[in-house]
Amino acid sequence: xxxxxxxxxxxxxxxxxxxxxxxxxxxxxxxxxxxxxxxxxxxxxxxxxxxxxxxxxxxxxxxxxxxxxxxxxxxxxxxxxxxxxxxxxxxxxxxxxxxxxxxxxxxxxxxxxxxxxxxxxxxxxxxxxxxxxxxxxxxxxxxxxxxxxxxxxxxxxxxxxxxxxxxxxxxxxxxxxxxxxxxxxxxxxxxxxxxxxxxxxxxxxxxxxxxxxxxxxx
Amino acid sequence: xxxxxxxxxxxxxxxxxxxxxxxxxxxxxxxxxxxxxxxxxxxxxxxxxxxxxxxxxxxxxxxxxxxxxxxxxxxxxx
Numbered sequence: 001x002x003x004x005x006x007x008x009x010x011x012x013x014x015x016x017x018x019x020x021x022x023x024x025x026x027x028x029x030x031x032x033x034x035x036x037x038x039x040x041x042x043x044x045x046x047x048x049x050x051x052x053x054x055x056x057x058x059x060x061x062x063x064x065x066x067x068x069x070x071x072x073x074x075x076x077x078x079x080x081x082x083x084x085x086x087x088x089x090x091x092x093x094x095x096x097x098x099x100x101x102x103x104x105x106x107x108x109x110x111x112x113x114x115x116x117x118x119x120x121x122x123x124x125x126x127x128x129x130x131x132x133x134x135x136x137x138x139x140x141x142x143x144x145x146x147x148x149x150x151x152x153x154x155x156x157x158x159x160x161x162x163x164x165x166x167x168x169x170x171x172x173x174x175x176x177x178x179x180x181x182x183x184x185x186x187x188x189x190x191x192x193x194x195x196x197x198x199x200x201x202x203x204x205x206x207x208x209x210x211x212x213x214x215x216x217x218x
Numbered sequence: 219x220x221x222x223x224x225x226x227x228x229x230x231x232x233x234x235x236x237x238x239x240x241x242x243x244x245x246x247x248x249x250x251x252x253x254x255x256x257x258x259x260x261x262x263x264x265x266x267x268x269x270x271x272x273x274x275x276x277x278x279x280x281x282x283x284x285x286x287x288x289x290x291x292x293x294x295x296x
Contacts, residue, residue, distance in 0.1 A: 112239060120237035152236075191229040194246065198225035200273045201247040204266045 011214040014206050121156050123149055155183040222249065 016031035056075070060068040074093040081090035130146040161173065162180030169177045211217045219239075223231055225246025234240045244253050247270055250263035 112234070116237050116239055117233060120233075187229075194225045194228050196277065197246055197248065197270065197274070200270055201225060201266065204247070204269045204273075207269075208262065208266070 007213055011210055014210060018206075121152060123153075125150055125153055154179070159183050220244075222253075225249075 013031045013034070016027040019025055020028040056068055056072060059065040060072060074096060077089045078093045079090075080086045127146065127149050130142070130148070134142040134146040158176050158180035160180070162169075162177040162184065164177075167173055208218070220242035221231065221240055222244035223246075225248070228243070228245030228249070231240065231243055231245070235243045244250055247263050247266050250261075251267045254261045254264045
């Protein structure tokens with residue numbers, strides 16, 4: 001019974017949101033505001049029971065770990081943002097968060113996004129094994145495997161050249177920069193394609209819910 | 219480490235896959251359908267790929283259709 005009620009509410013709210021395709025209307029506004037409110041409430045409850053309670057409230061007041069009084073006070077200072085007269089107090093915990101986050105993530109980001117990515121491009125331009133398999137077993141996949149590394153290396157070098165502004169983009173340098181732009185455009189295009197795919201997937205998910213779970217048509 | 223992410227996030231994770239920092243990546247519904255194929259099961263992702271492919275085909279058709287008439291209009295103005 002409860003499940004059926006939930007499906008009906010979800011289906012009607014889905015229709016309320018889809019009604020925006022016609023034009024903005026009170027049903028859409030209601031569903032939108034409800035979504036924002038429910039999301040905020042969900043995350044507030046989730047944060048309390050999964051973050052605040054096990055990491056701060058219980059250790060501080062239940063187990064006597066008094067050093068946690070520092071984040072407790074910083075947390076209260078953050079809430080002071082709600083009161084304009086003492087709003088300045090929230091800058092201190094914010095500065096602490098930005099500082100500690102930067103310090104902590106500097107190493108991990110440098111490792112995963114700089115060092116490892118650079119290492120992945122420091123490979124032989126010609127992969128002998130890939131070319132051997134191309135000649136022994138010609139096909140689309142073996143061809144793509146053979147040219148993958150040269151394409152990556154050319155893309156990285158020309159992409160870097162495009163972002164090098166100390167020299168005017170003219171002549172051979174300009175030509176390489178233009179190739180870099182093509183690589184960037186293809187990358188952005190692929191990224192946009194994935195975004196479109198994600199939106200279509202969401203639509204398919206909602207349609208499947210309406211036709212399968214709600215109306216039992218498919 | 220391997221991961222499964224939404225299609226929106228997938229392009230941001232492919233560099234980690236290519237660099238070997240991720241052992242495997244399931245990107246969006248396409249990735250989920252590929253995973254179902256490996257497992258030799260047919261779930262909602264495999265079924266959804268039919269609709270997904272038709273939608274992509276339609277989008278490509280609309281892009282070509284709109285560009286064709288745009289270029290035709292441009293040529294006529296000249």
